[in-house]
Amino acid sequence: xxSEVLLVYADDRGQMLTKGLTDxxxxxQFDTDQLVGFEQHLKxxxxxxxxxxLIQTLxxxxxxxxxxxxxxxNMLTKHAWNSVVRxxxxxxxxxxxxxxxxxxxxxxxxxxxxxxxxxxxTVTSPLNYTYENGSWTINNSVLNISTRIPIxxxxxxxxRVTKITDSELSLxxxxxxxxxxxxxxxxx
Numbered sequence: 001x002x003s004e005v006l007l008v009y010a011d012d013r014g015q016m017l018t019k020g021l022t023d024x025x026x027x028x029q030f031d032t033d034q035l036v037g038f039e040q041h042l043k044x045x046x047x048x049x050x051x052x053x054l055i056q057t058l059x060x061x062x063x064x065x066x067x068x069x070x071x072x073x074n075m076l077t078k079h080a081w082n083s084v085v086r087x088x089x090x091x092x093x094x095x096x097x098x099x100x101x102x103x104x105x106x107x108x109x110x111x112x113x114x115x116x117x118x119x120x121x122t123v124t125s126p127l128n129y130t131y132e133n134g135s136w137t138i139n140n141s142v143l144n145i146s147t148r149i150p151i152x153x154x155x156x157x158x159x160r161v162t163k164i165t166d167s168e169l170s171l172x173x174x175x176x177x178x179x180x181x182x183x184x185x186x187x188x
Contacts, residue, residue, distance in 0.1 A: 001026050004047040009040070010057060013093040013178070017042060034063035035172050035181070037142070037160040040091075065161065069141045075164050076113040080120075081184035083109045094178030103149065104173075104180045110187065111145075121147040143171075 005028050007017040017040075022028040032040070040060040045052040067075075085108065090101045103109075112120035119134035127150065134147030143159035156173050162181070163170040169184040 006045040006047070006052060007058070008043045008045055009091050010043045011041075011092045013095060014043070015090045015093060017091075032060065033162065033170075034060060035160070036063045036065050036162045037158075038062050038172055038179075063162070065141045067141070067161070067164070069138060072141055072161055072164065073113075073138060075166075076161075076169075077115060078166075079186040080110050080112040081169050082187050083107070083111075084183040084185055087183040089181050090178065091172075091181060092177075092179040094176040096176055098151065098176065100175045100178055100180065103154075103175075104182055111184065119145055119147055121149070123150070 001022060001024050003022045003026070004019060005022060006019045007030065008014050009017065017032060018030050020028050020030065034040075039062045042058045042060065043054055044056045044058055046055050047053075065072075085105055088104050090104060094100050106126065107123050108125035110120075110122040110124070112122075113136055114120060117135050117137060119136040121131045121134050123129040129150050131148040134145065136143055136145045141161070143161075145156040145159065147154050147156075154175070156175055158174045160172045161169070162172050167186045169186070171182045171184070173180045173182055
């Protein structure tokens with residue numbers, strides 16, 4: 001009862017999904033989205049004597065993509081997409097020292113999926129930067145993006161659209177050997 005519970009991705013570099021306190025009966029509930037193409041393996045940890053103790057593992061099944069590839073293309077190219085850093089997060093940190101976590105959770109950026117596989121990438125904070133010669137491909141509803149960020153070339157691989165509406169976009173993205181969830185809002 002009244003114990004701190006942490007849910008952490010079950011990977012050597014796995015990051016915390018969420019945490020909370022159990023109620024007087026030792027129960028705790030959480031909400032999280034299923035992610036397209038990614039089965040989430042989590043460790044349930046409890047804080048005990050300032051140490052995290054594994055009490056069980058949990059698996060959240062992957063969601064299936066319900067849209068056709070053409071529907072995804074139509075919706076991706078309909079708007080420019082501005083990142084929402086407060087809901088973007090690191091699932092598994094990359095092992096190299098490149099600041100991809102900062103790219104996901106701090107940098108204010110815009111993705112523009114143009115026809116003919118042209119990709120325009122813009123950063124407006126913490127600096128101003130635009131790269132207009134990127135490219136994107138989609139095959140079996142999985143995207144790959146090749147662009148450039150201020151520190152050099154950037155390859156984003158195996159992107160899966162986990163949510164897309166006329167106003168919101170969420171992408172599960174592999175960068176280097178890290179895994180990130182990036183949220184966007186349609187540019188008005």
